[in-house]
Amino acid sequence: MIKISNVTKTYGAKKALDNLSLEIKEGSIFGLLGVNGAGKTTLLSILNALVEMDSGEVEIFGHSLSKEKTKIKSLSSIIPQHLAFYENLSVGENLDFFAKIQKASQEDYDKAVSVNALKELMKQKASTLSGGQKRRLNIAIGLLNNPKVIYFDEPTVGIDPKSRNEILDSIKNYKNFGITVVYTSHYMNEIEKICDEVAIISEGKLVEQNTLENLFLSKDNKSVNIEVVYSNILKELNLKLLDETNIEVPKEQLCELLATLEEKNIMIKKIDYGSTNLEKYFLKRTGVEDV
Amino acid sequence: MFSAMIKKELLLVFRDKHALMALFVLPAVFILIMSVAMRDQFSSKNLEFSLFVKDLDKTSMSQEIIKLITNDKHLVQIKEKGDAQFFIVIPENYEQNSNEILKLNVQKSLKENEIEVFKSLLSEHILKARFHYISQSIELYSGKASKILANLEISSDKLYKVKYKNSKKLPNATQQSVPAWIVFGMFFIIIPMSTIYINERKQNTLMRLNSMNVSVFAMTFTKSIPYFLINQVQVWIMIGVGVFLVPLFDTPALAINGSVLAILEIATGLSLAAIGISTLIAVSASSSEQATTIGGILNLLLGAVGGVMVPKFIMPESMQTIAEYSPMAWGLDGFLDIFLSGANTQDVFIDFIKLFVFGLVCLGISMIILQIRIKKGL
Structure with missing residues (x-):
C-alpha cells in the first residue's frame, strides 16, 4: 500500500x-x-x-x-x-x-x-x-x-x-x-x-x-455515445443529439435505439461506452478543456 | 558501482571525437607552432650584429681589434658597408694617440638597447686590444707586469657569475611553449566535461541516477577519474612533442632537467585544479552553450594572466603579481622549475599544494551546487 x-x-x-x-x-x-x-x-x-x-x-x-x-x-x-x-x-x-x-x-x-x-x-x-x-x-x-x-x-x-x-x-x-x-x-x-x-x-x-x-457506473456516466452516418431522419426521431452525427443515449435504452437505427437504415460508425465518458467526466470534474 | 560509472564515463569521452581533438591535437599543434615561431625571440642566437670595419690606422692594435671582432660569435663582419647595422671607423694614429676614438655609425632602425649591447661587446674588444698593446709595450721593462696585463680577463663571463633570482633561468622557446600549452590543454577539459554534465541533466539521466541512490559524491568522483587519466596522457604526449617533434623543425628540444616524480606531482595538482573548475562551471551553467562560452573565456583569461600566452618574465611587475592568482601560473611555474632548474618533488610542493587545495575547494562547491540543484528538481 x-x-x-x-x-x-x-x-x-x-x-x-x-x-x-x-x-x-x-x-x-x-x-x-x-x-x-x-x-x-x-x-x-x-x-x-x-x-x-x-x-x-x-x-x-x-x-x-x-x-x-x-x-x-x-x-x-x-x-x-x-x-x-x-x-x-x-x-x-x-x-x-x-x-x-x-x-x-x-x-x-x-x-x-x-x-x-x-x-x-x-x-x-x-x-x-x-x-x-x-x-x-x-x-x-x-x-x-x-x-x-x-x-x-x-x-x-x-x-x-x-x-x-x-x-x-x-x-x-x-x-x-x-x-x-x-x-x-x-x-x-x-x-x-x-x-x-x-x-x-x-x-x-x-x-x-x-x-x-x-x-x-456513476450517474454522470450511464450514457453511451453513438456516432452515425449523417441522415435527415435523425432530427425526427426525438433523440438527444450532441451534434449532427453523435447521439447520447442512456445505457438501458441502447438496445431499443439500435433497433430503431436499423429500422431506419441509419449506418452506425462507432459506439463508445467508455473513453468519451472518462474524458467528459475528467473535463467536467477539472473544469478545463486542455487535457 | 564505481567501476561501472568510470567505464561509462570513459566510453562517453572516447566517443566524443571533437573533444579528443581539442584535448590532444590542439595543444600539440600549439606547442609546435609556438616553439618554432618564438624560437628566435627566446634564443641567444638572435644576439647577432652585422658590422663593417674601416681600418685607417692599420697598426697591430687596430688589427688586434679586428681579430677580436672576427672571433666574436655575436658580431658578423660583412663586405658592404651599406648593409651593416654598425659601421666602425678606426681612425689614423689610433694606436699612437690615445685621445683618438673610434667612430661608430649606427643604422637608424636599431633600438637603444641593441646599441647598448653592441657598445658593451665592442668596448670589451677595444679594452682587450689596448691591454694587449700595453702588455707588449712594457714587456721589455717589466715581464711580470706584462704577463699580468696579458692574462687580464675583462669578459663579463670571467668578471662575475650570474645567479638568477630564485634560481629561475629564462626558458627557451620550447621550454616556455611545452609547459604553457600543457597547462592550457589540461584546462581544455572544461568543454567536454561540462557538455557531459549538462547532457546528463537535460536527458534526465542525472535524475535517474539520483533515483537509483547514486550519491552526488559518486557522480562527481567517477566523472573526475577519466579526465584525470586524460590529463596525465596529455602531459606525456605534449612532453613527447617537445622532446621528439619540435627538434625536427630546427628548434631546441625540450630538456627535462628535473625529476619525473615532480612532473607527476605537478600534473596531478594541475589536473585536480582543472577538474575542479570544469566541474564548477558544468554544474553552475544551465546550458552547454553557456558552459562552453564561460569555460572558453575563463580558460583564455587564466591563460593570459597566468603566463601561457605571454611569458610571465616579460610581464611588468604588477601583472606578475596578478599572475600569482592564476592556477595556470602555479602549474606553469612548477613545470618551468622542473624543466629549467631541475626541481624535485620538494621544490614544487608549494605549487602542488596550491593547485590541490584550489581543485578540492572547487569540487566541494560543485558538489554543494549539484546537491541543491538535484533537491530543487534539477
Whole structure:
C-alpha cells in the first residue's frame, strides 16, 4: 500500500500540491489524471524521493518516505517522460551500466530485456533507435532493479500507435509480476485500457479517486455515445443529439435505439461506452478543456 | 558501482571525437607552432650584429681589434658597408694617440638597447686590444707586469657569475611553449566535461541516477577519474612533442632537467585544479552553450594572466603579481622549475599544494551546487 497523507509542496508562490491525500493498492495499476501543471510530476518526484515535500506524510509498503529514502528508492523505479539514458552508448552498454550501479541480478536483467523485446537491439547505439524502441529501453532500465512499484510519467508521448499498444500490453503484464504501477498520461484511452483505479488531480488537489468501474457506473456516466452516418431522419426521431452525427443515449435504452437505427437504415460508425465518458467526466470534474 | 560509472564515463569521452581533438591535437599543434615561431625571440642566437670595419690606422692594435671582432660569435663582419647595422671607423694614429676614438655609425632602425649591447661587446674588444698593446709595450721593462696585463680577463663571463633570482633561468622557446600549452590543454577539459554534465541533466539521466541512490559524491568522483587519466596522457604526449617533434623543425628540444616524480606531482595538482573548475562551471551553467562560452573565456583569461600566452618574465611587475592568482601560473611555474632548474618533488610542493587545495575547494562547491540543484528538481 502507498499511503499519501496531506502532502503539500510549494515552488515559490505556486502550490504544486495542496494537502493531497491518496491511497494506492499494492499490485494495482493506478492512473493519475490531471492537466499540465496539475501536480502529477511533482507527486511522482516526491514519491521517488527526488524532491522533498514541504509537509505531509508518505508511507510506501510500510516505509516512511521521510525516514527511509534509500530503502524507498531501492523499492521504486521511475520511468520519466523524457528519455533518460545515454544516447552515445549502445542498448547493451546502457543496460549494463544501470544494472551494475543497482547491483541487478542476471534474472532481472534478462527479464527487463525480454519484456521490452530488446534482445536483438543490444549492440545498436541508443541514438539510432526508433521512437518506440527508445521508449522500450527507457522502460527496461526502470525494470532492472526489480521494483515493487514503478512510476510511469507519460511514457508513450510521441510514439506510433503500434509501439504504444505494445508498451501498454507489457505494462498490463507487470501485474503478473506483483508490481504496483502508477501511471500518468494525457491519453484517456490508455488509462481506461490498463488502469484499475484512477485519481484526478487539479491544481495540486485531489478531485476524485475511484475505480474505473465505479466511475463509469456513476450517474454522470450511464450514457453511451453513438456516432452515425449523417441522415435527415435523425432530427425526427426525438433523440438527444450532441451534434449532427453523435447521439447520447442512456445505457438501458441502447438496445431499443439500435433497433430503431436499423429500422431506419441509419449506418452506425462507432459506439463508445467508455473513453468519451472518462474524458467528459475528467473535463467536467477539472473544469478545463486542455487535457 | 564505481567501476561501472568510470567505464561509462570513459566510453562517453572516447566517443566524443571533437573533444579528443581539442584535448590532444590542439595543444600539440600549439606547442609546435609556438616553439618554432618564438624560437628566435627566446634564443641567444638572435644576439647577432652585422658590422663593417674601416681600418685607417692599420697598426697591430687596430688589427688586434679586428681579430677580436672576427672571433666574436655575436658580431658578423660583412663586405658592404651599406648593409651593416654598425659601421666602425678606426681612425689614423689610433694606436699612437690615445685621445683618438673610434667612430661608430649606427643604422637608424636599431633600438637603444641593441646599441647598448653592441657598445658593451665592442668596448670589451677595444679594452682587450689596448691591454694587449700595453702588455707588449712594457714587456721589455717589466715581464711580470706584462704577463699580468696579458692574462687580464675583462669578459663579463670571467668578471662575475650570474645567479638568477630564485634560481629561475629564462626558458627557451620550447621550454616556455611545452609547459604553457600543457597547462592550457589540461584546462581544455572544461568543454567536454561540462557538455557531459549538462547532457546528463537535460536527458534526465542525472535524475535517474539520483533515483537509483547514486550519491552526488559518486557522480562527481567517477566523472573526475577519466579526465584525470586524460590529463596525465596529455602531459606525456605534449612532453613527447617537445622532446621528439619540435627538434625536427630546427628548434631546441625540450630538456627535462628535473625529476619525473615532480612532473607527476605537478600534473596531478594541475589536473585536480582543472577538474575542479570544469566541474564548477558544468554544474553552475544551465546550458552547454553557456558552459562552453564561460569555460572558453575563463580558460583564455587564466591563460593570459597566468603566463601561457605571454611569458610571465616579460610581464611588468604588477601583472606578475596578478599572475600569482592564476592556477595556470602555479602549474606553469612548477613545470618551468622542473624543466629549467631541475626541481624535485620538494621544490614544487608549494605549487602542488596550491593547485590541490584550489581543485578540492572547487569540487566541494560543485558538489554543494549539484546537491541543491538535484533537491530543487534539477
